[in-house]
Each structure stands twice: as C-alpha cells, then as structure tokens.
Amino acid sequence: MTGTLRASRTAVGVCQGRAAADGRLAPDRFADPAAMALLRPAEREPVRWVRDDAAPRPWPQRLDFETVRAHAEMIVPRTVAIDDAVRAAAHPQVVILGAGLDGRAWRMPELTVFEVDHPASQQDKRDRAADLPGRPPAYVAVNLGHDPLGTALAAAGHRTDLPTTWVWEGVVPYLTPEQVAATVEQVAGCSAPGSRLVVNYQRPMPSATLGRLVSRALTASAGRRSVWAREPWRSTWTPEAMADLLGRHGFGVATDVHLLEVAEEVGSPIRHRRSLQHGRVAVADRT
Template sequence: MTEPTGSTELEGGAKFKDQGLPMTALAVAAGRAVETSRADPLVADPFASALVVAARSHLDLPTVWPAEPAEAPPLQQPLLLASIYIGMRTRFIDDFLRSDPRTAQTVVLGAGLDTRAFRLQWPEGAKVIEIDSANVLEFKAHVLSRLSAKPVCELITLAADLSLPWREPLLAAGFDPAQPTTWVLEGLLPYLDAATQRVVLEEVAALSAPGSRAVIERAVALPKTDDIEAKLLEFSQQTGLPMSELLARADPPDPVELLESAGWRCGGHTVEELCSRYGRVLSLAPADQSEPAASGPEQQPTPDQSRGGFVTAWLP
C-alpha cells in the first residue's frame, strides 16, 4: 500500500529486517520534525527527527524548517509544504485526544511512526493500542529504546495488516469492546481501497461501546475527469501502482454517513478550518500569507494527497 525505502540501516550499522519502512511513514515523521523545529511550532515531537535519521533513507528528507523555505531545493519544497499540513493534522488530533470526555483505551489504526504514546500526557491507567506492520512497529520501538524513551501510558503494539481481518488479533491483544474507545484514523484511509475503507469503518462501529469517539482523516474523493485520470496515470507510472488499484480508491465511503447510520454523532472539519484555527497557510511564499487558505493545494487533490478534511464522531 505504501512505497518502501529499501533496506533500512540503524545507527551502529545493524541491518533492520524486512524490506524497509513505508516511505509515507518516514515522510510524515519528517514533517513532524520540521514542524517541531519552527519558531512557532504547533507540535513538539522530540523523537521525530531521530526516527528519520535512524532510517537512513536514500531520500533527502528535511527535518528543519529553513530560514527561507521558498528558496529550499526544488525536491524539498513539496516536503516542506506537506509539513505545514502534517503539523496542522497532528495538532488537530492531539487536541482531540486531550479533550474531554477521554476514554481509558485508545486504538491507533495505522500508527506509523507516531509517538503520541510517548509525548502526550495520558490519564492514569490509559491504554494505547497501536496497529501497523511489524517492521514499522519494531523499528520505532528500537529507536525509541535507544533514546531511553518511555511511554506515558500502557502501550500495546499489534502487528496486523488492516486490509485483512484484524478484529480477532485486536481482541487477543487486550482490547475490551465493552469499554469506551477513542479511535484514531490518521493517514490511513487514503491508502486503502474504497471497499476496505468501508470494512475498517464498519469494524470501528461494531467494536465501539457507548461513550466511544473517533477522529478520522477522510480520503479524497476523486472526480471522474480527464484531468484527474491523467494525474492518476502519471502517479501510477511513478509508483508502479496499477490504475485499477488507484481507481478502487476513487469513490471512498463517507465516514459521516456510515457512522451516523450506526447511531454516532459526527462533525466535519475542512483543511481551510484548520488553517484558520492554527494560523497557517499552505504556501511557502511569504507574499501569499494574506491569501485565503481556500486557495491552497488541498482544493485540488492529487493521487498522493490525503487532504479531504476530518471527521470527529461520538457514540452516545
């Protein structure tokens, strides 16, 4: 579902097993590192930069916000621009997790290199279950252990492929479906086909006790136009993903419609709303600071973007 970086080396020269880390996980960690380095950071992630460095990716991933972002090397500019969005997304979900009513258990679907279990303050007795592929979870645990980082909650990691059935492994890992749960779906749905997105959302609804809540990053619905089809073809050629797989993602289910039909109360949040809330503009050019956020790139989604806005939901 995501592009690997190739074999990964940890500091000290030890080879990390499997075929490397998902490129998206490293790019998001780099985005959090860049946001953390800003003079006005929305997020403080003290581990993000170390995770990127330890991966030794062949890509030149930025981890610091430059003095003149518009003059950064052309290959880094899209990553710096993405870091603005990643910073807002991370802060929005952080704020949701810190808000009441909080739950005793939280499940992060597609956790990647997220470090909230280590950097946020959790209620006493809180349990966080992170689900992702084994190599991602093991790499993160290895690097954080080298940093002597300790989780601020009970942390359970579950190696599972979310495109396959995952209910039974979750229950076996210690998840209690009788207790209210906070679900985090950040950067996950855009990498699943539409049918699997629906299954994941239905599982969330089915496993949630009253008092549960969720924060969900939407997948972008791609309109059926010649321009979008051309972009999909270009993206397919760049990544090696077949067009059939990309088209399978083009008509995602609406999380609001699905969850409301299961009795949830939902709210929607656009990227423009986040820009206004957090004082950010999706641009690297200083001259654009006065332009409305709606002119940003989230209004013209491309196959590699996940800027469809967010859903927050509660189950009475």
C-alpha cells in the same frame, strides 16, 4: 532492521513533516519532539534543510526540500484537529489504526495507546523507537484486510467495556471503499458506547488528481520513484458519504472540517490551499 523490511514512504514523509514543523509552525498548538528520533540519518537531512530554511540548488535535493516543507504544512493542521478531538474525549484508551511512525504515545504520555499496523511496518517502527525514552505504545500487529481486529486488541489488553478513541489518520485514501467499510465495521464491534472515531480522509477534487500527476512527473525528473507507484490512492469520500458510512455503524458525526480551516485558525503557513481543502478530519461519536 532486516533487509526484508521497508518503511512506508508515506509514513516516513509524514514523520519528516512533523519533525520539520516541531517548534517552528504554530508552536503554541503543535509539537512533536519524538519525530526526529524516529527518522534514520538520511531521512533527517532534508528535514534539517527545511528547519534551516536552506533550499539546496541541485534539483533532486530541492525536490526533497519542497516535499518535506509541503508535508510539514499539511501535517500541522491535521495533527491539531485530531489531537484536539482526542484530548476532548479524554477516554482511557486510544487506538491508532495504521500507526506508521506516529509519536503520540511519547508526546501524549497521559494516554494508554494501542498502535495497530501491518506486522512488517510495525517491526520497522519498533526498531526506530527502541531508544526513545518513556512508555511505548502497546504494539498490535494486524493485517486489517485479513486479521480480526478485536482478537488482537484484546490480547494486547484493550477493553471493549470502556470507551475508546480511535485515530485513523493518513490511511483511508490507500484503502478501497470496501476495505474502509470493513474496517469501520470492525471498529464498531470493539467500541463501547461513548467511544469516538476520528477519521482523516480526502474528498474527491479534480485538482487533486492533477496534482498527483504533476508530482509523479517532477519525481521522475529527479530520477526518483513516485510514492504513489507503491502506495496509490484507492478511495476518496464526500462528507455526506463518510457520514452515511459512519452512521450505519452507530457513529454520529459531531464535526467535519477541512484542513484549511484549521490552518487558518492556528496560524500555520498556507502555500497549498487546494490540498488543505481536500483533506478533512471527521469526529464521530458512538451512540
């Protein structure tokens, strides 16, 4: 990995959450054996603390422990909701938008997976995944704000005459409403009838804003820089607004659930009820 590349802290945090949850939380519904392998040695340490339920005493390390544990409890219902929708669609090709350190290509080998991400982020992912066994995804380097999605996907072998399942997880809050709308428009242009778009988004809640402020203060007290300093939230959506946007581009919402519902269904730990209620997964099909 070159000195100019830097992994998204959000992507690392999500991957740490998956690694911490693998085989521990809702084990009959969730597994991600590739997650630990995608982390670098220093990133694995707090994961091991969580897996061993061994909270360290020093405050900076304790903050890392609590952050990874919270990520794990959020990631399990989010992943289950998305994976259930992917498997139910059973489409021949899956495109993951803003893939980060996603491990679906390795843990769901029955899928043909295309991973779309910023070129620098994708190079970091390729470096981390170099030694993983199994078939890697087709990497599609795209800056969604500037590059045409369809052209890059076609060059990688994506077919617009076949239905596609699109996974858009953990990305929408970091985009402006205009960028979200533009991405949906591009997705629609590459989607055959019967395609499915699975969108993870956050609905507006005053408590979420307060929570981010508290998190920044706690992070600063540990001498760390908040993840939101470099990756701030730029948009939240009500279910009605998201359904309206998707509908304008030919996607009819079939289901839209908040993560608390899924966590209760699968028996995943619930320590942050409001955060789980804030996150949602919408499943919309192209008519």
